[in-house]
Amino acid sequence: MSKLPNISTSIFTTMSQMANEYQAINLSQGFPNFPVDQKLKDIVIKWTQEEIHQYLPMSGYPSLLEKIAKLTQDSYQRKVNPSTEILITAGATQGIFAAIQALVHTNDEVIILDPSFDSYEPSVLLGKGKPIRLELNEDFTPNWEAIAAAMNSNTKMIITNNPHNPTGKIWTENDFNQLELLLDLYPNVIVLSDEVYEYITFENKHISAHHRPKLWNRTVCVSSFGKSLHITGWRIGYVVAPESLMIEIKKVHQSLIFSINSIAQYAINDYIDVVKVSELGNFYQQKRDFFRSLMQETKFELFPCEGTYFQVASYGHFSNENDLDFVKKLVTDFGVATIPLSPFYDKGKDVKCIRFCFAKDDETLIKSAERLMKL
Numbered sequence: 028m029s030k031l032p033n034i035s036t037s038i039f040t041t042m043s044q045m046a047n048e049y050q051a052i053n054l055s056q057g058f059p060n061f062p063v064d065q066k067l068k069d070i071v072i073k074w075t076q077e078e079i080h081q082y083l084p085m086s087g088y089p090s091l092l093e094k095i096a097k098l099t100q101d102s103y104q105r106k107v108n109p110s111t112e113i114l115i116t117a118g119a120t121q122g123i124f125a126a127i128q129a130l131v132h133t134n135d136e137v138i139i140l141d142p143s144f145d146s147y148e149p150s151v152l153l154g155k156g157k158p159i160r161l162e163l164n165e166d167f168t169p170n171w172e173a174i175a176a177a178m179n180s181n182t183k184m185i186i187t188n189n190p191h192n193p194t195g196k197i198w199t200e201n202d203f204n205q206l207e208l209l210l211d212l213y214p215n216v217i218v219l220s221d222e223v224y225e226y227i228t229f230e231n232k233h234i235s236a237h238h239r240p241k242l243w244n245r246t247v248c249v250s251s252f253g254k255s256l257h258i259t260g261w262r263i264g265y266v267v268a269p270e271s272l273m274i275e276i277k278k279v280h281q282s283l284i285f286s287i288n289s290i291a292q293y294a295i296n297d298y299i300d301v302v303k304v305s306e307l308g309n310f311y312q313q314k315r316d317f318f319r320s321l322m323q324e325t326k327f328e329l330f331p332c333e334g335t336y337f338q339v340a341s342y343g344h345f346s347n348e349n350d351l352d353f354v355k356k357l358v359t360d361f362g363v364a365t366i367p368l369s370p371f372y373d374k375g376k377d378v379k380c381i382r383f384c385f386a387k388d389d390e391t392l393i394k395s396a397e398r399l400m401k402l
């Protein structure tokens with residue numbers, strides 16, 4: 028019998044395959060299509076010639092751990108201990124999985140806010156926890172009344188994602204205040220704060236769990252070098268957690284993967300000194316504005332986009348099709364691959380919205396909009 032009977036191939040894989048099959052423009056999966064920084068490529072070439080090809084320490088290359096601690100200090104004014112509070116992981120995905128396996132016990136309830144990233148629920152189910160899926164409000168802000176009503180003595184974890192995939196929504200001070208008030212009532216609840224788009228926010232700055240000292244002793248913060256350095260294929264990220272939680276997470280990590288690719292760690296250790304992640308917001312803001320201006324010429328209604336490189340749009344006012352059929356038609360008849368929102372919801376609820384990834388060069392964005400205008 029399957030351990031995950033209701034889970035099938037992810038929508039990201041399905042849509043990227045369809046994009047290849049029909050040679051459509053791929054605005055589905057969240058990755059950039061522009062070249063990686065030449066400086067980073069040169070650093071990789073240099074390191075491949077050195078004798079750095081064997082296992083690194085389980086938690087990560089010590090120098091890179093120190094640089095992550097410095098980045099956390101510079102970005103959030105939070106001091107973390109590089110040897111006890113940071114773990115380098117095979118992308119955020121593995122950090123999330125390891126944290127859930129380590130910290131969620133049989134029948135523990137884990138609150139997931141929908142629409143939600145597709146790795147959360149399977150990770151909870153494999154850890155024998157109970158996913159409690161709650162919808163965000165219509166404007167995609169957290170529904171604090173519903174969250175408060177769902178919390179009880181069985182709640183072990185709440186998974187938050189800010190900036191949010193797929194909606195591009197970011198949390199406010201008030202959201203953090205509400206969370207902290209609730210957590211005061213439930214001292215054993217852990218926060219898994221997925222912040223892979225932490226450096227991609229626009230008019231309003233990202234507020235991180237790292238900014239909130241009250242959360243530090245109970246929060247696992249998840250970051251992704253894939254997202255922050257435009258290298259999603261390298262599969263590298265990290266988690267920051269208090270030592271008491273990290274001890275448990277490392278027990279899972281060492282059985283799952285032991286340690287992360289040495290060349291990637293050496294290369295990022297050098298590159299992090301020359302790259303300015305703080306400029307990522309401006310970089311993607313230009314792309315967002317450009318894409319949104321192009322999309323004004325189409326029939327889609329665009330939701331606000333405060334962060335991430337995703338734009339959500341609704342089509343319910345001009346088509347009744349379910350979102351899976353709708354995105355398939357966009358590929359086959361119009362040559363543009365996108366992501367439907369239903370796979371992000373419990374039981375595939377269809378809200379007649381789709382997601383575009385605008386981490387693409389201008390030419391790709393222009394061509395996509397031209398095709399979508401024909402709808």
Ligand SMILES: Cc1ncc(COP(=O)(O)O)c(C=O)c1O
Binds near residue numbers: 253
């Ligand atoms: C919200 C969210 N969390 C986690 C991940 C996984 O990140 P990584 O590629 O570093 O595993 C993604 C990737 O798209 C994401 O959108």
